[in-house]
Amino acid sequence: MAVRTLVLLAEALFCLGVYGLLTRRHAVGLLLSIELILNAAALNFVLFSRVFDQVAAQAFTLFIIALAACEAVVGLAIIIRLTRTAQTIYADEATVLKG
Amino acid sequence: MNTAAVPLAILSALVLVGALWVVTLHNLFRAALSLGLVFLGIAGLFICLGAEFLALVQLLIYVGAILVLIIFAIMLTNSWQRETLPASRQRLPAALAALALFALLARATWVLAWPAQIPGGATRLKDLGLVLVKTLVLPFEVISLIFVVVVVGAIAVAAPRKGQS
Numbered sequence: 001m002a003v004r005t006l007v008l009l010a011e012a013l014f015c016l017g018v019y020g021l022l023t024r025r026h027a028v029g030l031l032l033s034i035e036l037i038l039n040a041a042a043l044n045f046v047l048f049s050r051v052f053d054q055v056a057a058q059a060f061t062l063f064i065i066a067l068a069a070c071e072a073v074v075g076l077a078i079i080i081r082l083t084r085t086a087q088t089i090y091a092d093e094a095t096v097l098k099g
Numbered sequence: 100m101n102t103a104a105v106p107l108a109i110l111s112a113l114v115l116v117g118a119l120w121v122v123t124l125h126n127l128f129r130a131a132l133s134l135g136l137v138f139l140g141i142a143g144l145f146i147c148l149g150a151e152f153l154a155l156v157q158l159l160i161y162v163g164a165i166l167v168l169i170i171f172a173i174m175l176t177n178s179w180q181r182e183t184l185p186a187s188r189q190r191l192p193a194a195l196a197a198l199a200l201f202a203l204l205a206r207a208t209w210v211l212a213w214p215a216q217i218p219g220g221a222t223r224l225k226d227l228g229l230v231l232v233k234t235l236v237l238p239f240e241v242i243s244l245i246f247v248v249v250v251v252g253a254i255a256v257a258a259p260r261k262g263q264s
Contacts, residue, residue: 017118024122065160075248076168089180
């Protein structure tokens, strides 16, 4: 399979993540979509590290994975706080900041 | 299609189907499980691309830690979920926007001159380690700082305040 197809796969993964971000109402669903987007980026990094023979790209994939873990932890802390403060888990119903 | 392309095609199909399930399934628990499917597929693709160490890290961190964390969160917030509500909104405009974005990206990358075959060979773990502690030592240290900030921040955000249940 050519490199081109794998680039297309990463793009499709990214766009599915964007679609999920735009449509999901549940706050955890948004987190799932962000993980999809980060995985698309990681896949691209690994693919290009092989194509252009650059090991540093794989180190950046490690950073992406570490940052994804951080993002998940902070996101879940915020969601747990949100359910306590706004009494809802749906992102479009959390209108606490509205005056 | 040569023999090396078959696992790549199967893994790509797995990733695509899993990602579709992640964004479309009504039941969020099932969506999280299909996210695990996507992670497994990506780890397989990493192995096919000669990045075995990253595949293992992907399995350990993503499937082992992040997915478990997300499933915990889904179960913790289960009582707030209302099954009667639609799981998504503004589906058609979002699908159009995502498709337009995909068309734009695909058109931009399709015309580029890519190598016909993925170069073979595997990354030596020693090279990766050397890059991490030589060239990229500053981002590496910043990541450890971010870890500390994240742990403290998550506890500060999620811990109940005094006088609150």
